[in-house]
Amino acid sequence: MTETLTIGKALNLGLRRALEDDPKVVLMGEDIGRLGGVFRITDGLQKDFGDDRVVDTPLAEAGIVGTAVGLAMRGYRPVCEIQFDGFVFPAYNQLVTQVAKIHARSRGRLAMPIVIRIPFGGGIGAVEHHSESPEAYFAHTAGLKVVAVSTPADAYWGIQQAIAHPDPIVFLEPKRRYWEKAAVDLDGTPSPLFASRVVRGGDDVTVLAYGPMVKTALQAAEAAAEEGRSLEVIDLRTISPLDLDPVFASVRRTGRCVVVHEAPVTLGLGAEIAARVTETCFHSLEAPVLRVGGYDTPYPPSKLEEEYLPDLDRVLDAVDRSMGF
Amino acid sequence: MTETLTIGKALNLGLRRALEDDPKVVLMGEDIGRLGGVFRITDGLQKDFGDDRVVDTPLAEAGIVGTAVGLAMRGYRPVCEIQFDGFVFPAYNQLVTQVAKIHARSRGRLAMPIVIRIPFGGGIGAVEHHSESPEAYFAHTAGLKVVAVSTPADAYWGIQQAIAHPDPIVFLEPKRRYWEKAAVDLDGTPSPLFASRVVRGGDDVTVLAYGPMVKTALQAAEAAAEEGRSLEVIDLRTISPLDLDPVFASVRRTGRCVVVHEAPVTLGLGAEIAARVTETCFHSLEAPVLRVGGYDTPYPPSKLEEEYLPDLDRVLDAVDRSMGF
């Protein structure tokens, strides 16, 4: 059955299906119960599955993630919602020193099938701490896996795949795209979770993006096409581990690569990708890998976010610079 | 006056001088008072400056950093000791959402002259969480500055410069080198805090390191010299901001670059440096920038740390690979 769904609704359905499929799945977070979460991603789930399975927690992120660790040890599959990207940091100790390390610490005896859902990124006109892109912090943390979805279908399947996966996963949801719609085949065969995907073929420059920036990259490709430039756009989908083989193949053809993300450029994902692409495709590169990202500043007040965030023009500017080498 | 000092003693003297020079300097941390800290870096300071200026805090890192913020707002210059690298994460929220952002939030009205001292890195045969290299987390955080010292002179001067500086600084101390000695001119003119330094000239490959790995890089250069290979070694010293002009100049000459650090390679400092060096020196590079770092795993039990940590051989191996391009 194919339905047209927003990313938000696709996540809601995916969570519902995970709750149905496995009685060990427990959702935890602030306001996810009666309210259905501030973005309504868990709308109706507490009503249908009860407050033991959809838990409105006390207001403390370390508590959410730390108790999830204990639940996982007891055989549960906790799915934690962090209300906004900027509020994940109180849970940072539990994530980095515990969630990420317990499988290794126990030499595999204790699995940590925990999903940390985080609506991430900017562009929604919010106040401080509601528009951040903390993915690099997690991708630098061995023991965690990190994915970012960009379409309703990936949202619907990805959340289910993440919950079923035995390792802890930071699951990043492109909050400003929550309301974007596309058809989802609810019975189809999903793409693997840890695989990047070429979403538009092209020959001149390879453009990489994930989460909310995939749409921006596609818009840029559209605009470039009008000027006779052909961009290949790859949705990375998985941020840790990175799945770069399709990227290497593409760059070997195009010789040029631009990475786009909202997070600050310095030590953002673009840094790692640039380093790897250069290592692997050194002799194919006609230009250095260029990065389009947030500036190395805190996320600004919302009146300035359009200037801060990468947009179509900044992507095209980088494409120009790449072609100019 | 020139004295031969260990890095640990140089830090102790530097802190002493900072306490003498500015009555607003307050040291805070776990066990830094009567015990003098687990590494004795603050030895004798509480005795001489009193427990209002050298504060044994309750056992809570968020508390240490969070109260330092308030002290800074009141005009003090707090110097926080985090006992070991792996224990900075409970303070992560305060560091990332507060310390790093308050200057911007207040449009410059509130300065945050806070120093966070962290003994970092491995090689001391310790148990879990005592050997980590969290610098990339901080370097990806706009609003913080990050430095790493590698010599007694830099330790002595650097800590004083950091305390006198108006911005928050994560001050990384190479714990396994605490006991290494060198002459320090206590009245000399210090190098600027935010500047990298060529510590050995060479022509074939540029090797970058900071903190504990500087010594490793120098050893590698020594060994390479015996085989007729000339490595230029640069001590980065400042990790955020990076001072790469000397690196660019060097790489333009050598055409080859290897970055060494203990932190996991993925999204470690090597990633950023590789991306920037490639962007800036694209046409000079004979080989991609290569990275020698920790593996993308938790720091292992100490019986395996020699295998985990970059050493002379792994640096030389990377040099070989670079030359092989």
Added chain:
Amino acid sequence: MTALSHTTEVVDPVPGAGAPHLPGQPPLVQLLTPEGERVEHPDYSVDVGDQELRALYRDLVLVRRWDVEATALQRQGELGIWASLLGQEAAQVGAGHALAADDMAFPTYREHGVAWVRGVDPLQVISLFRGVDAGGWDPVATGFNLYTVVIGAQTLHATGYAMGVQRDCAESAVLAFLGDGATSQGEVNEAMIWASSLSAPVVFFCQNNQYAISVPIERQSRVPLYQRAAGFGFPGVRVDGNDVLAVLAVTRAALAAARDGQGPTFIEAFTYRMGAHTTSDDPTRYRLASELEEWKLRDPIARVKAYLARSGIADADFFAAIEAEGDELAARIRKGTLDMPDPAGTEIFDHVYAEMPPPLAAQRAEFVEYHAGFEGGVER
């Protein structure tokens, strides 16, 4: 097992208190009933002259007016979001009036009433919610810190600031605001531990408006919040948060004790959030209209008005004048909001550091150059 099977009994921090209290709730300090009658309390009294009473009333009315106008501006798309203080005016105005000039307050994101009392221009608060800046006022000059959005983080700042006050041997105190939900954050508990251990002159002022967004207070604590303090070794007291006089009395006493070297106090101002959590919220999803109706009867402003009128401290002219002042304020806020200039793009870079590092300066220069490229209208 008896010793374990009961919830430990708690000490009433207001021994012998005969104050009226809400049904099913522990006693709370009250000096002015919902009906506007002055009542006595064995431990707390407040010495307010007629002029201060009128000033309190004026502040209550004006901050509500401001709040209503801001909510309207948000509905009209002029603000990104607004966090309403509706129902919490007495808690905030009372606490604000308790502060001495050189005390320092550390608000959350909802203390517009305290901001007002501290002399912050409403437009400097509005600018935050409009997305122009993170608050336009001077925290040092006003003795009122910038808003802190990360729940609870400011309580540690307040405690550290109080440590500075101690070191300065200053006769000042610090007032740390927090919500009921915030009491669950680790950092807030650390702040209390710190303050207790160091006897820091900080008062924790918790507006228990009974909800953290949608989550009712019962999820955060199964005993009244003021009792938390005893576990950390310092006094806790529960006050009727809709009674501006009681709040003033209790907060003044706690701040005086702090200045006097007696360390921290925890004040639980028991109140109710009459509006939505913010303009983005829909409280009909999680609370009953009847609850709201019940709390309307405890309105923090009506009782002061009733008292002022009945006691003859204020007359119809006074009330009308305040109304008019409210209208003027609202108009000024509206105009000020609409006239507010957008920030310059370079603001992104200019305050990140006291000393801008060269790589950031380079980014800034590129930014300026890049945008100059569009100047001629060549934006694609």
Added chain:
Amino acid sequence: MTALSHTTEVVDPVPGAGAPHLPGQPPLVQLLTPEGERVEHPDYSVDVGDQELRALYRDLVLVRRWDVEATALQRQGELGIWASLLGQEAAQVGAGHALAADDMAFPTYREHGVAWVRGVDPLQVISLFRGVDAGGWDPVATGFNLYTVVIGAQTLHATGYAMGVQRDCAESAVLAFLGDGATSQGEVNEAMIWASSLSAPVVFFCQNNQYAISVPIERQSRVPLYQRAAGFGFPGVRVDGNDVLAVLAVTRAALAAARDGQGPTFIEAFTYRMGAHTTSDDPTRYRLASELEEWKLRDPIARVKAYLARSGIADADFFAAIEAEGDELAARIRKGTLDMPDPAGTEIFDHVYAEMPPPLAAQRAEFVEYHAGFEGGVER
């Protein structure tokens, strides 16, 4: 100001307790005096037969013997570090004996005594301190989690595990260990808030050994720690941590209450760390020898021995047999430590994930290949 100027009085959680207590300290539950006399307590009693008494004694002696041997091994360079339990044997053995088979314990890094009672092989603890692994035992099979080095983090795990127990409708309880210093960590306070709010079947067992490394308990709390719990709405009790019977009684009761759906309890086992914090520490820098002398008189083992001997439950042969068993154990630990194989280098990679991602598999392959290159002895 009186209502504010005093530290809130606290309820004695053991009402009417006439138990002997340490000078200047609040009453604590005691069933066996330092002189080895059984005493009654109004709320707590323990039903232990002679055999269990002897078993308790044996465990106390053997864990001390293990500890002494480990300290010696560290001094000889065979362990990287060792965290001694000296002085805390009764707290740990008593707590361990209170656990039912399917209860779960969450230790810090010092609960070797509990490990022993849970059937963990000492060598599986030693391997952590030798740097071979992070603890070699099976946390699920033993009902004893791996050690947690980050102070306090395990208290949240314990609480979450207890939430799982609730969901399973199992009749089990969870015992979360923590130190006095740990009570200052935000996460620990969150764990208590969580446990209280959700009535989770978890007991917080705090060994107040009066120091967090060098920092005395007074820096963490100005009131006795057991009182913390009341602030969170659940019972706290203080027990003589050097009295194995009292610890057993109090912990059993608390675990039973938890299993019975009555929610959490906080137990403060008042004890003393007789040794250094770890072998890296030098306690002469921060505490007086006289303090140590005083605590020697409250030795947790001597009092049991005195009682067993005086009451005729054990005789000289028994004591000698236990001594001999201790020597054997020590020899086995020594030999086992020296014989312990080093881990394979590939262990660095093999357990990071349940499903190893391809880039890590590639790193592992490179690692293997790189080290194979040295096989022929060509390491520079």
